[in-house]
Amino acid sequence: MTTVKKQSTKTVLSARKLTKVYHTGAIDVWALRGVDFDLYANEMVVLLGASGSGKSTLLNILGGLDVPTEGKVIYADHDISHANDKALTRFRRDHVGFVFQFYNLIPSLTALENVALVTEITPDALDPAKALDLVGLTERMNHFPAQLSGGEQQRIAIARAIAKQPDILLCDEPTGALDMQTGIMVLQAIENINQELGTTTAVITHNAVVGQMADRIIYLSDGQIAGIDVNQQRLPASQLEW
Known part of the structure; x- marks a missing residue:
């Protein structure tokens, strides 16, 4: 069964004319070329593109892990693109959850303890057990990472990311x-x-099938947005085939 969802018009995060140039000796590598991008409240966005298209660079700048060469990122009426390190750390801690391709769990801690690490430093956090329940791992909460499959470890990483109840969840090739x-x-x-x-969610992937579960699909190519598709009906993840 498909999910019909009304598109929110409330903007959570805006990027304008984002440009990122990496200087390697005498060579300039243009990762982003004047990107305009908005994230809306409660939506699911999939960012599609080949390796080198600028997906990860865009996500890193939106999440405050990197800063643009030119352009700006606006969150809650604040330009975070030129904020100092302390302000960016606060932005990431209080408002953004990250999920990466590799899980980065602490091997000596159980699933529950890995999630609890985040909740101990975040106000208004979810109970760690509740976060694990949301990703279907209640019965595995006392297991260590080495006792879990790769998929289970990734779901722990998701639980850890959302336990602080971020406004935005950014996922870079989570599968x-x-x-x-x-x-x-x-x-x-x-x-x-x-x-x-x-939770407003953006997922980076090179797999076009994943776009079927999103409200919007953003296509990136050569550091630019090549197109945007809007799904009137989202396909549940359980029905994806690739």
Whole structure:
């Protein structure tokens, strides 16, 4: 069954004329070329593009992990693109959750303890057990990472990212290291977070099929937005086939 969802018009994050140039010796590498981009409240966005298209650079700048060469990022009427390190750290801590291709869990801590690390430094955090329940891992909360599959470890990473109840969840190739069946389970966890908590979510992928579960698909090529598609009906992650 497809999901019909009214598009929100409330902007959570805006990027204008984002340009990123990396200087390598005498060579300039243009990762972004004047990108304009908005994230809307509660939506699910998929960023599609080949390797080198600028997807990760865009996500890193939106999340305050990197700064643009030119242009700006606006969050809550504040330009964070030229904020100092302290302000960017506060922005990432209080407002953004990150999920990467590799899970970065602490091997000596259980699933519950890995999630609890975030909740201890964040105001208004979810109970760690609740966060694990949202990704379907209640029964595995006392297991260590080495006792869990790759897909389960990635779902712990998602639980850790959303336990602080961020306004924005940014996922960079979250299924890149997983097989299809396991990847779908991870996408279902991300989908559930978006629907249950209303977390604005952006997912980077090179797999066009994943775009079917999004409200919008943003196509990137050569550091520019090449096109935008709007899905009137979202396909549940459980029905994706690739």
